[in-house]
Amino acid sequence: MVIYNVTMFSLNQISGSARSGTLQTAHGDIQTPFFMPIATSGAIKGLTTEEIKELGAQILLSNTYHLHLRPGEDIIEKAGGLHKFMNWDGPILTDSGGYQIFSLAKIRKLKDNGVEFQSHLDGKKIFLTPEKAIEIQMKLGSDIIMVLDECPAADKDKKYIEKSLKLTTEWAKRCKKYHLQDTEHRTQNTAESGVLSPVSLLFGIVQGGMHADLREQSAKELIEIGFDGYAIGGLSVGEPNKVMYEMIEKTVQHLPEDKPRYLMGVGTPEDILEAIERGIDMFDCVLPTRNARHGYLFTSTGIVRIKNEQYKEDFTPLDPDCDCYTCKNFTKAYLRHLFMANEILSLRLNTLHNIAFYLKLMSDIRKAIKEDRFDDFKMINVK
Amino acid sequence: MVIYNVTMFSLNQISGSARSGTLQTAHGDIQTPFFMPIATSGAIKGLTTEEIKELGAQILLSNTYHLHLRPGEDIIEKAGGLHKFMNWDGPILTDSGGYQIFSLAKIRKLKDNGVEFQSHLDGKKIFLTPEKAIEIQMKLGSDIIMVLDECPAADKDKKYIEKSLKLTTEWAKRCKKYHLQDTEHRTQNTAESGVLSPVSLLFGIVQGGMHADLREQSAKELIEIGFDGYAIGGLSVGEPNKVMYEMIEKTVQHLPEDKPRYLMGVGTPEDILEAIERGIDMFDCVLPTRNARHGYLFTSTGIVRIKNEQYKEDFTPLDPDCDCYTCKNFTKAYLRHLFMANEILSLRLNTLHNIAFYLKLMSDIRKAIKEDRFDDFKMINVK
Numbered sequence: 001m002v003i004y005n006v007t008m009f010s011l012n013q014i015s016g017s018a019r020s021g022t023l024q025t026a027h028g029d030i031q032t033p034f035f036m037p038i039a040t041s042g043a044i045k046g047l048t049t050e051e052i053k054e055l056g057a058q059i060l061l062s063n064t065y066h067l068h069l070r071p072g073e074d075i076i077e078k079a080g081g082l083h084k085f086m087n088w089d090g091p092i093l094t095d096s097g098g099y100q101i102f103s104l105a106k107i108r109k110l111k112d113n114g115v116e117f118q119s120h121l122d123g124k125k126i127f128l129t130p131e132k133a134i135e136i137q138m139k140l141g142s143d144i145i146m147v148l149d150e151c152p153a154a155d156k157d158k159k160y161i162e163k164s165l166k167l168t169t170e171w172a173k174r175c176k177k178y179h180l181q182d183t184e185h186r187t188q189n190t191a192e193s194g195v196l197s198p199v200s201l202l203f204g205i206v207q208g209g210m211h212a213d214l215r216e217q218s219a220k221e222l223i224e225i226g227f228d229g230y231a232i233g234g235l236s237v238g239e240p241n242k243v244m245y246e247m248i249e250k251t252v253q254h255l256p257e258d259k260p261r262y263l264m265g266v267g268t269p270e271d272i273l274e275a276i277e278r279g280i281d282m283f284d285c286v287l288p289t290r291n292a293r294h295g296y297l298f299t300s301t302g303i304v305r306i307k308n309e310q311y312k313e314d315f316t317p318l319d320p321d322c323d324c325y326t327c328k329n330f331t332k333a334y335l336r337h338l339f340m341a342n343e344i345l346s347l348r349l350n351t352l353h354n355i356a357f358y359l360k361l362m363s364d365i366r367k368a369i370k371e372d373r374f375d376d377f378k379m380i381n382v383k
Numbered sequence: 384m385v386i387y388n389v390t391m392f393s394l395n396q397i398s399g400s401a402r403s404g405t406l407q408t409a410h411g412d413i414q415t416p417f418f419m420p421i422a423t424s425g426a427i428k429g430l431t432t433e434e435i436k437e438l439g440a441q442i443l444l445s446n447t448y449h450l451h452l453r454p455g456e457d458i459i460e461k462a463g464g465l466h467k468f469m470n471w472d473g474p475i476l477t478d479s480g481g482y483q484i485f486s487l488a489k490i491r492k493l494k495d496n497g498v499e500f501q502s503h504l505d506g507k508k509i510f511l512t513p514e515k516a517i518e519i520q521m522k523l524g525s526d527i528i529m530v531l532d533e534c535p536a537a538d539k540d541k542k543y544i545e546k547s548l549k550l551t552t553e554w555a556k557r558c559k560k561y562h563l564q565d566t567e568h569r570t571q572n573t574a575e576s577g578v579l580s581p582v583s584l585l586f587g588i589v590q591g592g593m594h595a596d597l598r599e600q601s602a603k604e605l606i607e608i609g610f611d612g613y614a615i616g617g618l619s620v621g622e623p624n625k626v627m628y629e630m631i632e633k634t635v636q637h638l639p640e641d642k643p644r645y646l647m648g649v650g651t652p653e654d655i656l657e658a659i660e661r662g663i664d665m666f667d668c669v670l671p672t673r674n675a676r677h678g679y680l681f682t683s684t685g686i687v688r689i690k691n692e693q694y695k696e697d698f699t700p701l702d703p704d705c706d707c708y709t710c711k712n713f714t715k716a717y718l719r720h721l722f723m724a725n726e727i728l729s730l731r732l733n734t735l736h737n738i739a740f741y742l743k744l745m746s747d748i749r750k751a752i753k754e755d756r757f758d759d760f761k762m763i764n765v766k
Contacts, residue, residue, distance in 0.1 A: 041721075046429070046731060066724075079714065315461070331468075333462055334462070334470075338425075340453060341449075341454075344428050345430070
């Protein structure tokens with residue numbers, strides 16, 4: 001029984017292999033390709049959701065792992081969902097927690113049924129199953145929900161990755177089943193109560209390490225199960241850029257054209273341009289926010305490391321081509337001073353600018369695709 | 384030769400001993416009594432000057448000691464002054480650095496000519512004279528400049544404080560002389576270049592520990608020298624509130640009615656009400672900003688310690704009587720979550736609210752004085 005619509009994703013324009021389109025969610029339409037700023041624990045580092053909306057963010061990403069540990073999905077559900085809790089009325093994508101369990105958590109035990117791990121905060125033992133991962137995300141009220149997958153470490157051999165893939169596919173099936181049931185349940189509730197429970201999209205995650213054949217296998221198995229969109233996980237884990245781009249290509253060629261494609265956790269502006277050229281629609285990355293806090297600022301003329309002595313008496317804006325609040329109101333000398341003095345405002349103004357840079361880049365890319373001049377745009381912007 | 388106007392301070396209303404009036408500065412008029420949020424190093428912790436203006440701040444306070452050490456007054460002067468550097472076009476008061484030298488700096492040697500101290504940042508030796516303290520503040524472009532004083536530790540005996548007062552008065556004289564000369568110099572420059580150099584006000588600081596006779600002596604010696612306003616320093620250093628209020632009374636009775644009176648570094652909302660009742664016009668304090676960072680939030684129903692378990696599932700606003708951004712958009716449960724998760728946004732939203740609370744209090748006080756009902760207002764607000 002089909003209880004919700006097929007993914008509302010429409011392609012509007014193709015420029016080479018780069019695509020622009022519209023993705024419909026319960027909290028509004030998103031123009032693709034897009035970048036998702038990261039609100040790990042339900043907050044962008046130092047910024048309000050109002051500011052992030054003004055900068056042109058269409059969707060935020062939050063982390064299931066972090067929110068499950070603190071404050072817990074039950075509190076957020078009681079608050080009326082994550083949107084209301086954090087005061088953001090646009091779409092939200094949540095990851096499944098898989099990546100954080102395999103990168104952040106202490107001791108973990110992988111079992112067929114799920115994964116046992118210890119919270120990095122207090123050592124508390126937690127057992128996460130595919131079903132539980134979906135349940136948490138449903139409680140958060142996420143618009144785009146990710147399946148639970150295993151993210152094998154970069155140094156694992158092919159045999160391990162083959163085995164891991166089997167588990168990931170099995171978990172994806174279970175996630176799909178649970179998501180269907182839960183959605184059906186919510187839809188019935190809506191019919192009975194008259195209170196709308198927004199419908200979420202469910203995305204599968206292609207794994208397979210740096211092996212093109214495993215990537216192909218993973219993609220085909222996920223398509224067989226059927227998802228609203230397909231993510232590529234397990235890249236940008238230390239491999240050379242060339243290998244990453246090749247893996248994107250080898251995966252994308254097996255993904256359906258009419259579903260959105262999401263490259264998880266990537267990357268630099270150059271990576272994003274290379275991936276869009278290969279047909280990717282969605283991105284998230286900690287780079288703009290994390291780099292901002294370390295004083296690495298993206299500008300139209302390259303990276304500015306704001307602590308450098310050369311900016312001590314530089315009374316020009318950070319990026320004359322940027323019209324964000326930081327660039328319109330402050331000089332590099334002031335930003336350097338705030339950074340050196342460990343002022344909280346430094347984190348805020350830097351983060352604001354870096355996110356503005358990424359969102360402007362995405363907006364420029366969409367425009368270039370619409371005007372069928374993406375190749376030229378990329379050539380100018382990849383040094 | 385009088386080269387600048389007498390202080391433009393006019394009293395508009397008196398309610399008991401509480402006064403409301405207008406203080407004119409080169410960067411605009413200020414309604415008294417007022418509270419100055421602290422922008423220690425040229426930034427309010429986590430807030431923009433735009434926000435602070437929207438909250439109703441009329442004037443900011445910055446610290447000469449911090450700005451001299453980092454980034455240095457020469458850079459700020461080259462930037463076009465502190466107003467431009469930090470993007471604030473309202474008035475700025477700067478302290479002289481005296482208080483920080485005696486509370487923050489490492490080894491210090493008091494000499495007749497000035498004070499030698501080591502930077503708490505890098506141990507660098509610095510010699511600050513009364514003249515230098517004024518020069519720095521002039522370079523910053525401050526609207527209200529404070530004289531250099533010695534702030535004796537609370538445990539010093541009367542004999543020490545007598546000696547210290549002699550030095551403080553001597554330094555005040557030298558500050559006045561230097562300020563006159565520098566102002567004259569700048570006025571000539573203005574006449575020659577046609578470029579206006581804003582005229583600053585100079586305030587003396589009454590010291591004298593907890594000794595009414597020394598406070599009287601100090602006040603009289605400063606009035607003899609003649610200042611645009613008079614501050615009371617060296618209070619709220621650990622003495623009982625009753626003693627502080629008594630010292631305020633004993634000092635105020637010797638201060639001229641037609642000059643603004645500034646109680647330095649005080650205090651709680653209750654302290655402010657008690658001081659205004661005793662004729663004080665100006666305040667600054669780290670309390671609202673520092674407490675905000677520690678999760679102590681001022682509300683119309685008392686202090687909320689936001690980390691408390693009781694707010695875990697409290698989905699009501701922090702203060703229903705407050706219309707600041709924090710209270711309008713978030714619940715106590717969310718603010719608690721941000722605080723527990725060490726989110727930068729927590730510092731920002733908490734600081735915003737606490738400053739909003741203080742500025743609203745001052746605005747309410749001014750209204751109460753204008754309507755000659757300050758006593759009633761105070762009775763309701765001091766528990």
